[in-house]
Amino acid sequence: MQDPAFARTLLDWYDKYGRDLPWRRTKDPYAIWLSEIILQQTRIAQGLAYWQRFMERFPDVESLAAASEDEVLRLWEGLGYYSRGRNLLAAARQIAARGSFPDSLAEIRALKGVGDYTAAAIGSIAFGLPVAVVDGNVYRVLARYYGLETPVGTTAAKKEFTVLAQSLLPAERPGDFNQALMDFGALQCTPASPACLTCPLAGNCEALRSGRTNRLPVRSKTAPARIRRFHYVYIRCQGETAIRRRGPGDIWQGLWEPYQEEDSVPDFPGMELLKKGVRHQLTHQTLLADFHLLECNARPALPEGYIWIPEDKLDQYAKPRLFELLLKELKTDTST
Numbered sequence: 001m002q003d004p005a006f007a008r009t010l011l012d013w014y015d016k017y018g019r020d021l022p023w024r025r026t027k028d029p030y031a032i033w034l035s036e037i038i039l040q041q042t043r044i045a046q047g048l049a050y051w052q053r054f055m056e057r058f059p060d061v062e063s064l065a066a067a068s069e070d071e072v073l074r075l076w077e078g079l080g081y082y083s084r085g086r087n088l089l090a091a092a093r094q095i096a097a098r099g100s101f102p103d104s105l106a107e108i109r110a111l112k113g114v115g116d117y118t119a120a121a122i123g124s125i126a127f128g129l130p131v132a133v134v135d136g137n138v139y140r141v142l143a144r145y146y147g148l149e150t151p152v153g154t155t156a157a158k159k160e161f162t163v164l165a166q167s168l169l170p171a172e173r174p175g176d177f178n179q180a181l182m183d184f185g186a187l188q189c190t191p192a193s194p195a196c197l198t199c200p201l202a203g204n205c206e207a208l209r210s211g212r213t214n215r216l217p218v219r220s221k222t223a224p225a226r227i228r229r230f231h232y233v234y235i236r237c238q239g240e241t242a243i244r245r246r247g248p249g250d251i252w253q254g255l256w257e258p259y260q261e262e263d264s265v266p267d268f269p270g271m272e273l274l275k276k277g278v279r280h281q282l283t284h285q286t287l288l289a290d291f292h293l294l295e296c297n298a299r300p301a302l303p304e305g306y307i308w309i310p311e312d313k314l315d316q317y318a319k320p321r322l323f324e325l326l327l328k329e330l331k332t333d334t335s336t
Helices: 004-017 029-038 044-057 061-065 069-076 083-098 105-109 116-127 136-146 155-168 174-187 206-210 311-316 321-335
Strands: 226-237 240-245 256-262 272-281 285-296 306-310
Touching: 004 174, 029 044, 029 083, 029 116, 044 069, 061 083, 069 083, 069 311, 105 116, 116 174, 136 155, 136 174, 136 206, 226 321, 240 311, 256 321, 272 321, 285 321, 306 311
Parallel strands: 226 285
Antiparallel strands: 226 240, 226 256, 240 256, 240 306, 272 285
16 A cells, blocks of 8 residues: 555654654664663663663673673663563674674564564664564554554454555655654554544544544453462571572573462461562563561571572672562561
């Protein structure tokens, strides 16, 4: 579908109202790639501070490639989806070994942790490659404007919307067009209460014309989140505590946590309950955690994999959000 008026209108809007972000002031593919990885599952308001910290600590891909996994994951703490942090490090090492940032779509796509969307974003923004991006914002804008009812999240929708977005892409400004679509969906054509009265596309918007703005895009049904119950015990023994690194095949791979049992309540004599039923929401899982404290003079017997470290060295270990919440409860309990 050719619709040059759509692209012109969108780019005019972007030139006036597009978000001023630091990675948009450069064509450095490293800075752009870093922003795209951080923002894969993160809002810009939160991701901006992380991008700035990473750029200060690792100003180029070589410095990032030389970092340890613990260094990267500690800097990543609070962003969630920690596989992104591990993939970031792996991809940095790929790029450093190659000697330069790849500038073709296929080579960018071959980087660890880079999918079709991220490759298209990096390629179009950093190198001007004529390839469209499709994310949630793009689905919403295109579904409403063209009145498309194919449920998003399906293979059919990915194909249909990708073909449509590619056909709309202006060859002279592919990166700006992709960013314009994303910004337009985030600022103007929002999920709830879109600003239709001031929308420059309102005159030809099919959803507005037919009264379907609140029904588009159509969502495919999702399975309910799995509920898991964790029981954490912070063991304090003469200034030391026991932690273990989580293994592969589950959430938080490579992060450190205190003694933990799932479902069953640990049975340590003298264990104190700090807080019950702390809720932590992941994309496909709901975690309910109980926090306990065990203070003792002799180290209890623990399963293989736990190590003892001085409590004042905990900051050197990358931790999941629930462990950070437990530590806050400890400080609160100690101060009262």
